[in-house]
Amino acid sequence: MTALIDLLDRLIGVIGLPEFLHYVVLTSIKIVLVLVPLIIAVAYFTYAERKIIGYIQNRLGPNRVGWYGLLQPFADTLKMLLKEIVVPSNASPFLFFLAPLLSLMAAFAVWAVVPFSENFVIADIDAGLLYVLALTSMGVYGVIIAGWASNSKYAFLGAMRSAAQIVAYEIAMGFALVGVLMAGGSLNLSAIVLAQEGTSVLGWFVWPLFPLFMVYFISGLAETNRAPFDVAEGESEIVAGFHVEYSGIAFGLFFLAEYANMILITALTVIFFFGGWMSPFAGIPGLDGTFIGQSSFFWMAIKMAFFMFCFLWARATFPRYRYDQIMRLGWKVFLPVTIVWIAVEGVMVAAQIGPWAA
């Protein structure tokens, strides 16, 4: 990756742009190098979702377009682009179009601070985790504005539910991250991964922080409005929730943002708890020099793929929670668990016992 970036750097250098423009162009290329795979990943995540849930429910899933249905995502995209965008008569046009844009921007821009490997991260900022939290909170605005601007009852109710749920689980998520920060000692995502380096798999934060990992991942499900927490969508009662009035690519943007957010949650889970790009086989003699023993982006991708599978697995397995049950789980179970764990961890870190004995 570094070699490729260096090559691009020199190629752009040939044109002889001023330094500022040179920097902008190079960064833009890097961003495209992240965004295009991300969009393809989103496309094939939807395919994987339909296929995996299909097999779990003893069906075939999409199998008509292309070999084994592999071209299905492209057919869907084309169809969405060609469909008319219906703007409801009572809607506020400006807000109606602002909402999907806002959702998409928030969902994509977070990826700027995600470290894909030791030396590939677009913006290596020190307040990386704060930035992630800030932008994931921005997603709520997209939901609320969409529900309000549609001027439809289903959309409005869906937006209220969705916003309350996202906001409630963000607390649990934030507390879980405080635990990660205590262990990692930095807000920079790369530094958090590097703090898990060392001996082997045992250095990963998932072992000392297991309850926080569970809280974080389940909150991630709730945060992205995924089953079993998908009352905001609730197709059997409020049809589709906040985006019921959206059609065509305007709906497509919400869809893109939602799935990009899901992939983001898996990426962050891997970074915070599972050693990011590090190989689980590091430190085993004989494997050190080989591909499996080396830290690389591929390990991060494999770990992310596993958690993405868990997202789909959860959807195929669990029945939907009731709304009061969702709220109870967020406020009365996750919050106390995380507060207790932070207190325990704080004492352990300050007293330098357990895994934090420096």
Place this chain on the structure above:
Amino acid sequence: MLATYAPVLIFMVISGGLGLVLLFIGLALGKGQKDPEKTSPYECGFEAFEDTRMRFDVRYYLVAILFIIFDLEIAFLFPWAISLDQVGLFGLVAMGIFLAILVVGFVYEWRKGALEWD
């Protein structure tokens, strides 16, 4: 220092631009007739009963207020969590007192039923 944040800005511009381009393609390609029935808000085929901007459950508001309290708490915890190995016992005790006060508030909310949904 601030220069490290420049890619973030470029990223936001590019992703916003991508969204705009997609929207414009959608608006340009997807032509259809306007029809008052078609553009009326979706309500299972009924005529819309009343205004959408209706009254809604006050508990959503309550959740929002609780969110602000606890989110601020998290904002206070972040810098403490990073510097815990430097602030030592003093920092631990100070945060312990802070958390204890908040836990009292949390228990009060719980007992008052602010966390119940029905």
